[in-house]
Amino acid sequence: MSTEFEVGVFVNSVMHYFETAVQQPAACGIPHLALRQRPQLADYTGMVRIAGQRDGVVLFTAPRSMLCVMLMCMQDTDLSHEHLRELVGEIANTLSGDAQRNFRHQYSVSVRSQVHEGDIPLVYPAGAHPIVIPIAWRSYRARLVVCLDS
Amino acid sequence: MKLATQVWAQLADVRSVRNPESTQRRRRAADVVGATPATITPPVYPLAPLPLPLLALLAPALAVATCAWWWNGPLAGGVAALLLLLPIGPCLRLQSRACAAETATRRQLHHILGSMHEALFVIGRDLRLGATCSASMRELLRVSAPGGRRFEDLLRPLLDDEATLAATLTFLRLLWSDQADEYAVESLNPLAQVEVRFADARGGGERRWLSFTFRRVAGAEPADDCIHAVIADVTDRVLLARELEQAQADGDSQAELLLQLVRADPPALVAFLDDADTAFRKCNAILTGTGIGQPDLHKKVIAVLRELDAITAAAEALPFASFAQRLQGIDDVLAGLCAKTALSGNDFLPAIVRLDELISHAATMRSIYQHIVLLRAASAALATLDACDSNPVAVPRVLEPS
Numbered sequence: 001m002s003t004e005f006e007v008g009v010f011v012n013s014v015m016h017y018f019e020t021a022v023q024q025p026a027a028c029g030i031p032h033l034a035l036r037q038r039p040q041l042a043d044y045t046g047m048v049r050i051a052g053q054r055d056g057v058v059l060f061t062a063p064r065s066m067l068c069v070m071l072m073c074m075q076d077t078d079l080s081h082e083h084l085r086e087l088v089g090e091i092a093n094t095l096s097g098d099a100q101r102n103f104r105h106q107y108s109v110s111v112r113s114q115v116h117e118g119d120i121p122l123v124y125p126a127g128a129h130p131i132v133i134p135i136a137w138r139s140y141r142a143r144l145v146v147c148l149d150s
Numbered sequence: 151m152k153l154a155t156q157v158w159a160q161l162a163d164v165r166s167v168r169n170p171e172s173t174q175r176r177r178r179a180a181d182v183v184g185a186t187p188a189t190i191t192p193p194v195y196p197l198a199p200l201p202l203p204l205l206a207l208l209a210p211a212l213a214v215a216t217c218a219w220w221w222n223g224p225l226a227g228g229v230a231a232l233l234l235l236l237p238i239g240p241c242l243r244l245q246s247r248a249c250a251a252e253t254a255t256r257r258q259l260h261h262i263l264g265s266m267h268e269a270l271f272v273i274g275r276d277l278r279l280g281a282t283c284s285a286s287m288r289e290l291l292r293v294s295a296p297g298g299r300r301f302e303d304l305l306r307p308l309l310d311d312e313a314t315l316a317a318t319l320t321f322l323r324l325l326w327s328d329q330a331d332e333y334a335v336e337s338l339n340p341l342a343q344v345e346v347r348f349a350d351a352r353g354g355g356e357r358r359w360l361s362f363t364f365r366r367v368a369g370a371e372p373a374d375d376c377i378h379a380v381i382a383d384v385t386d387r388v389l390l391a392r393e394l395e396q397a398q399a400d401g402d403s404q405a406e407l408l409l410q411l412v413r414a415d416p417p418a419l420v421a422f423l424d425d426a427d428t429a430f431r432k433c434n435a436i437l438t439g440t441g442i443g444q445p446d447l448h449k450k451v452i453a454v455l456r457e458l459d460a461i462t463a464a465a466e467a468l469p470f471a472s473f474a475q476r477l478q479g480i481d482d483v484l485a486g487l488c489a490k491t492a493l494s495g496n497d498f499l500p501a502i503v504r505l506d507e508l509i510s511h512a513a514t515m516r517s518i519y520q521h522i523v524l525l526r527a528a529s530a531a532l533a534t535l536d537a538c539d540s541n542p543v544a545v546p547r548v549l550e551p552s
Contacts, residue, residue, distance in 0.1 A: 009356075027494075028494060030438075
């Protein structure tokens with residue numbers, strides 16, 4: 001399975017989430033590699049761990065303000081910490097579901113969790129460069145980080 | 151494919167049963183095509199076709215019974231009526247059994263069409279799709295109501311080139327030809343394995359690989375002839391085959407790379423790897439920079455191309471085929487982006503993946519080279535020790551024998 005195809009599946013998954021659940025499309029920025037340092041995480045991060053033919057992590061990280069506006073767009077008035085965690089968890093679930101559907105023979109998408117920055121130390125596969133895909137929605141910026149070993 | 155074969159048989163069974171209701175249903179489905187979202191033929195539960203046959207049996211029986219009553223009295227009339235009406239029971243029973251069997255067959259067919267992974271449908275002589283198709287067709291081709299649509303219209307948005315579409319239509323017309331040998335024609339199928347792209351609203355799209363199989367089926371009458379088509383999603387298979395091919399190529403190139411590194415001039419190699427590393431980091435920095443307008447995106451593509459040009463020239467000067475090959479890959483992707491009028495962030499994904507591959511490859515080269523340097527140093531040290539052992543005069547003696 002090519003990296004391009006795999007990353008494409010995750011990007012489409014996030015874009016589709018914005019189109020359907022939030023009902024306002026997001027734009028995909030120019031992807032780049034996190035070479036010198038680890039990708040910077042925002043306030044809330046949803047994480048999907050992938051194991052199998054390739055190991056790695058897929059993260060969706062977004063600032064609190066963006067998640068609040070997303071919830072408002074979804075007609076939700078509860079903007080509590082737990083609810084925001086649930087929202088990034090839901091996005092992680094979507095990523096996980098799409099990964100399972102597309103890579104069912106190659107990978108087991110076993111763990112998914114939502115973390116608040118600093119809660120859980122993130123472990124990237126050794127020697128792999130995370131691909132960072134900026135996600136622009138309204139005036140906010142989120143990031144999708146895909147890091148799979150080769 | 152085994153399941154598909156069963157469905158062909160089921161279809162053939164159902165088609166052989168003449169049912170005026172199903173004909174009307176098909177006609178109605180064709181009339182309202184486009185409006186009906188259902189793509190699966192719903193099960194038909196025919197009403198017992200009693201009135202006409204029953205009347206046909208009852209009328210002469212009643213007439214004979216009335217005559218017998220008139221001539222020989224009520225007893226004879228009753229007996230005559232009873233004798234004449236007796237066969238009606240078995241007749242009705244047989245008819246209801248036939249109806250039940252047909253209903254069961256249709257229900258089974260409906261179940262198979264609803265549960266199979268492959269998309270199965272029928273193409274008519276006018277190259278339009280029949281109303282009968284499996285439920286997975288909606289998922290595989292991302293269409294809501296394929297029944298009655300022209301096959302050409304269904305394919306056009308999925309294929310990148312018109313040539314494949316034209317070849318497909320020619321192939322189907324050839325398959326319809328009575329003179330054509332079906333098995334000979336089958337090998338010409340241009341859609342045996344085809345890459346399709348499902349466009350999305352964002353201008354991007356999802357790539358999948360589909361395999362189309364066509365088979366002409368002769369009906370009881372020429373009007374019943376059709377082409378049965380099966381579509382299977384072979385994306386996993388294609389990607390795995392490519393990966394295997396890539397792994398084999400990588401295996402070959404690793405051995406080749408090792409030889410090239412052993413033969414390479416050390417200062418030139420180190421300088422090249424340093425320059426390449428700097429250039430790749432610059433490329434990544436250019437892509438990370440701000441600016442998302444179309445002119446900015448085009449400028450970024452050109453800037454990255456310029457950075458890579460110098461490395462390409464250096465790689466060609468040094469005999470590193472694997473490196474040059476990877477550079478050519480990213481160069482092709484960027485050249486493709488230059489030619490596009492409207493760029494999006496998604497378009498850069500192939501370039502960034504190739505850049506990552508290049509960086510990893512350069513790191514592998516450096517690592518192998520460092521191992522070679524260590525091995526050379528170790529072998530030099532061993533050679534010195536061997537030289538000392540073989541020439542003991544050179545070594546100062548500490549103890550002289552008395």
